Amino acid sequence: MSPEEFRIHGHAVVDRIAAYMEQVESYPIMPAVEPGDIRRKLPAAAPEAPEPFDAILRDVDEIVMPGVTHWQSPGWFAFFPANVSPPAILGDLLSSGLGQQGMLWSTSPACTEIEMVMMDWLIDLLGLPEGWKTTGPGGGVIQMSASDSTHIALVVARRLAARRAPVGELVVYTSNQAHSSIEKGAAIAGYEHIRLVGVDGAFAMRPDALAAAIERDLANGLTPAAVCTSVGTTGTTAVDPIRMISGIAAAHGMWHHVDAAYAGTAMICPEFRHHQDGLELVDSYVVNPHKWMLTNFDFSAFYVADRRPLVDALSILPPYLREQAAASEQVFDYRDWHVSMGRRFRSLKLWFVLRSYGAEAIRALVRNHVRLARELADRIRGDDRLELLAPVPFALVAFRHVAGEDATDRLAAAINATGHSYVTSSELDGTRFIRVSVGQTNTAAAHVERLWSTIDAAAKPT
């Protein structure tokens, strides 16, 4: 494909994406395919000879589109949002075209420095500690996902704790409401002991339960290595008491990592920042702009309060070379901040988003989603067929049918059968419930109203 052909086909792909943006609401959210339906449409082997691009685009229509789950529909209330946006798509497109590899400063100064600046911009936007800026002792880096960020935090914690005990005796603590990525990351990092600490009535980690778990482990000869708290758990967006947990972590020399993958974006609005009180005391932190900040996956923003133990754990350079690089302190070699060596120019996406929207528009988006979620929660609270299961600090509503598990499952199935709205079912202490995550960029009052009408009709009198 020559550059001239690329122009023609590129315009065609851009036009298709624009049309998808315009039409996404017309698709049933979940595609009507069975496992194997799509692969059966593809030939068993790659072609030997070139095919025209039009044939590829025809197969996009006939093979790909019937198998797409419409995360970008405004009726998407499942999981958490994974919003794309027009400027993010264009930032990513430019990144693809330039083909940069930002593993070292010199292999792409633009990739490295714009990433450093974007990570610093986010600190001011979200009210994160000033010391986490690249100009201070800390710093931020783009990882693929919160799972990667948390895994790396636990690797650094393991390395520090290894001075005190073998890995088989180290313990990681998190709440029983934390995201599965924490248990998974701990297992991948080689920890053998992970404690799921109990929560209070609002599903936040209980400091007394954490302290008791630590005491039990110490009494058994084990060594507390790390605690992972959540600002916005997956089930109910509960918020752990960061400041109090930090006191316990400090007393035991533990690494304290905070998972704010979803709710961290809300901190662009100052009125939510009381939920992150105490962040200046933690060691690492993750927020995913690829969820709620209009920046296409992948863009997980990982911060450390002190970058030295991170780089010590991951650098492949001998110490004397690291010293030389660190002496300049002007720029980073981001290769030393994660597992992978190669890295794309991902900061372009956030740069394009923040400049195209401006911070004020993102604040308005977050506030609108939170308002819509709380209005839905009010309706559920006022309906005696339904039970609200948790507070709504952000834009997630967790509820059940009072008639029990079967009624709740039927209600979820009725919502998802509409095609226009989609929710996730989950469990809390063995109780089945429905999660409504209001967060897709184009979700407006009418979409939540339509969802409520479905709930109201399907809930039936008890």
Add this chain to the structure above:
Amino acid sequence: MSPEEFRIHGHAVVDRIAAYMEQVESYPIMPAVEPGDIRRKLPAAAPEAPEPFDAILRDVDEIVMPGVTHWQSPGWFAFFPANVSPPAILGDLLSSGLGQQGMLWSTSPACTEIEMVMMDWLIDLLGLPEGWKTTGPGGGVIQMSASDSTHIALVVARRLAARRAPVGELVVYTSNQAHSSIEKGAAIAGYEHIRLVGVDGAFAMRPDALAAAIERDLANGLTPAAVCTSVGTTGTTAVDPIRMISGIAAAHGMWHHVDAAYAGTAMICPEFRHHQDGLELVDSYVVNPHKWMLTNFDFSAFYVADRRPLVDALSILPPYLREQAAASEQVFDYRDWHVSMGRRFRSLKLWFVLRSYGAEAIRALVRNHVRLARELADRIRGDDRLELLAPVPFALVAFRHVAGEDATDRLAAAINATGHSYVTSSELDGTRFIRVSVGQTNTAAAHVERLWSTIDAAAKPT
């Protein structure tokens, strides 16, 4: 940005990328910037209000482009290639626009199944073992980079070996020519012992040296856990004897992982496949189509001969739920194949590439690069000022100036000062040398000729 504005700006970005493809050769490969130059051009904080897209594109010209290292220049002989291609850019663009999250089959059936098919296509294209297909006991998955693939292989190996000894007593072996990602991945996975095994005159791992290292470790009470061999080392593209090493690995119950990140693409030509003799005996394997197969980063193809220990190590589901899923055997939940949970629709890139070029054109590209590299090697071999340091099994030429380190460094500096050609310097047993990696898509005979003229002029009489 409305869909209509996205069309307009999208066409503009596509046109810029097309122009970049046409003009890339006119840029000096390494940008003329000092650390900090780029970040100083950016404001200290994100804007509150929206900016017009034209302002962003102007800054792409004024801030980004002066800081770009031109990996896509046909004079790029540094590191290994990281080739982009027009169809790959468009596949990635479509992926960005659709905003899929392929962590479960149901969250994007198209993402999951096209990935499964692409991983199977690669098996036939590269002559990999039939049992690695998703229809067999094994399977392939897209990871971000070879570092991630190798890290995961070592995590699975650690979990299996943990039945025999604590992690502090496990040992990983690789050659002293292996890529740094193996030591890094082993350290991240928590191994405390890694042995860099000696090599023969062609820089391939010596089976007798491996066997001796294992015996020493066994005598000291340690437990061999994994061996990582290379098909194409970073320094000289040396090839370890896979079949012989597999025999040793089997005798000691070790996991055998093969790193063919760069050279794996050459196997699309049958005449190179003798270099991967014995692959049917190994446990895991990685090749990066994002290097030499025209598929934009990130696309690291990771294979396992048996997917059960991989999924056992990484699944967050309890075993009884895994059994249900496995019972269908039709589709995978790729979340259980790597650290991250979210995942982009990356298979579109390779699908677009293989269909746009066809396998025969990729074979021709590889053969042309290898021919150009070997012609350059012949010239170096015939020049008594220069010394060829290693065989040229693929398209990498390693050589030095016979006058020593300073002369070699001056020669590399002279090449890189031209702006039109760029090479990497490295060291082999304390000997400084120059790596010429012929692999950028548009590198033709004239570019290698120009490089040779520079070498010839700068080498001067000894």
